Amino acid sequence: MSKSELNQIVEKLRQAHIQQGIPDIKIRHDRLERSKNLLLENKDALLDAINQDFGHRSAYQSLASDILASVSAINDAQNHLEKWIKSETVDNPFDGMKTEIQYQPLGVVGIISPWNFPLNLAFCPLASVFSAGNRALLKPSELTPKTSEILAKLVPQYFDDTELQVITGDAEVGAAFSALPFDHLIFTGSTNVGRHVMRAAAENLVPVTLELGGKSPVVITDDFDLNTAVERIFTIKTFNAGQICISPDYLLLPQTQETTFVEYAQSFTQSIFPSYFDNEDYTSIINERHFQRLLNLINDAQAKGANIITLNPEGIIADPVRHKIAPTLILNVHDDMLIMQEEIFGPLLPIKTYDSIDEAINYINARPRPLAAYYFSENTTAQQHFATNTTSGALVINDVMSHVFIENLPFGGVGASGIGAYHGIHGFRRFSHAKAVVIQNDSGESNLNMRAPYQEKLSAAQAIFN
Template identity: 60%
Template sequence: MTDQPNLEDLRAILRTMKRAHLCAGPADARLRQDRLQRSVQLIRDNYQAIIDALSADFGNRSTYQSMVADLATTIKMLEHSAAHVEQWMQAEPVESPGPGMQAWIEQQPLGVVGIISPWNFPINLAFGPLAGVFAAGNTAMLKPSELTPRTSELLGELVARYFDPNELSVVLGDARVGQAFSTLAFDHLVFTGSTTVGKHVMRAAAENLVPVTLELGGKSPVVVAEDADIRTAVERTLTIKLFNAGQICLSPDYMLVPRKHLELLVIAAKQFVADSFPSLLRNPEYTSIISQRHFERLVDLLKDAEQKGATLISLAPGSELAFDAQSRKIAPHLLLDVTEDMDIMQEEIFGPLLPVRTYTHADEPMAYINAHPRPLAAYYFGDDAAQRRSFMTGTTSGALVINDVMTHASIDSLPFGGVGASGMGAYHGVHGFRRFTHAKPVVVQSEDGASNLRLRAPYADKLPAIEAFFNN
């Protein structure tokens, strides 16, 4: 990529956008809705070009997966914000602090928000945050991933067509541009990506005291309780593990199952994949791994686990290869007998590989999860209400889904975000509006200024009243 912007170029763009935001004054409801609706129109008008770019970047990406997860879900988020923004913008009344006084909370835009979006869902994870950013009356600078260059370049062209550069600007470039981008003095910065890079982003943002929203993923567990239907748990887990070939921050990273269910789990997994994908390597519905580097990383995880004693079970249908470098496709795998010294149990997988740990006592899964960094989501299969409640209160995760996987991410009324090592801050729906809004307290003093007078010297005549307060 040539002619990449340097740090001074980026600073100049941000200065111009900040000046424009201040000069324009707070965006009214109509302008906010207009920006949200133009975002929707950008996607609707150009969905086929976006799908083609996504597939070209991945080598092969399921058209259906792109339409559902990257486009339709994003449109739904934007339309939800457009429908509710006028209500969200209203000042929030509070109890009067004293006779003749008024107080309320004003919903004030932050200013210019920076967004660093990843490669796995380039549209959803760019315009998803924008649903809250625009609803809150802000403008934005977007740095899309260099790992999806065709999609990022198309995004830059389309944004320039639908938006004034002082409303939304797109910055293209490699990781060095992304690093410079994270040092800018935004009014807020959103980053979606790995925990390792997230630490660098937060460190860079701290130099300018820029508040951050970090969505970082991690190792999201699936717990199968004794009373769960193992076939249902396997099918619903693999549905998401195979979606986008497991390249999802919320994808299940490992399963914890009762030892007695292991044999049936393997049988159910083989049957489910065979029914879902009669072929993988030649099937356009099965997505490729994004790059050669990520393909090799996943193959290395398999090899490392096998060398350290794991039992690998390829779920490739028929006699198909377990993986193919030319197409960058990897068949789903179960990994049994996994141990903590294996790389696959230490890294976020981001691929169609699923380690399975067994347990014999009901308290083991909770203890195991609590001994590790807090995940972006936890998934629990089981019908006993007391056990579900115990798991819900006894573990901490960005979200908890019971008897399914990843369902929460498409519910606009729920906050989406991590906790601890899996991130900080949440958005989606009204939670995104609040995240990118300054809740500004406003107080109007009474005519007699009573609450101010109590702080004015001399204090001798005021002392009995305060002593009475403590003696009540």
């Protein structure tokens, strides 16, 4: 699709928004309901498409993370919409004057969604976009073509083309999409691509929400039960085979606990995955390129002195036919290894040891700010010390990734891990314009202070400083 054709679609959406005016709560509820119906009424076809795109992915995993999680976000918006859309009255210094904030739709919002959760990361932003009263244009990932194709087919069955459209295509189409004159653009993906998206959007002064990634650290202290930490870390590190932007990316561990951690990791992962390559519960790496990229990270680390430990009881790291890689620990890592420089996005976990917690904090702070940080400690003073002295999109204490399921928490990054946040009311406000509205009182008191002549007013103003 050409850039001219894309511009025409955006303009069609914008003109419908202008001509039909701000949608009332009934219309917003209806758009949210149709979004939900699309997912639920076509559940099996969508699950099958995701499975085909990945080569293999557990139906339960896709159902839970892509369909049910999206429905949960939509339900939350519907349940709170009546409260969210109300104007907010604010105090002012003048009697009789009325001042409030009205939350007004922005207009047309572009959504660029990624491949790792192809429905969740399209429909969760869409829940916020629709609840705020906007129209949307969605560009799903070219790396999940079956899912993108079925979305392009289903959306016209549920939505008028002035409400929501889907644009499919490769990276070239994605680049053109990010340069369109939206009223807002949300992109979920890598930090490197996020830079290009932001640069393209800047040409039209389009505000952006960038949900990026980075290297989310896990810190375990010696006062926390190590086996519990292992169970919680690997529950998430093995989910979607680690292909999650907030998956643990590296571990900082007291030096004395490394051997025990490895033993616990082997024991726990074997209890939940007795095998990997023929296991229906274990997800494939999305494609050959990403499969080889992960193997290259392992090979590079090994060549530079790392100790590689696969958690596969069969002792084999990868299956090139099924594109599956077993959870793998990388020990004795240092910063010139690629695995400590790049976001992993896979089931590999580098482990660094530390002597003091401040050493661990300093290591995190010397690197780009992560999308999430995970800290395991029973000591409340230590918890607060870590929270105060590190900066991340989110902080989860004594667990991994649980913040993403809580709709009234903002989800977003900071610095290199992203700009802006959404979910719940934070998403509603992210895709709304908070418009200041003032109704002057009868006396016009605030205006009189700026009316000439000024000499008498000058004397009164100077008296303030005496």
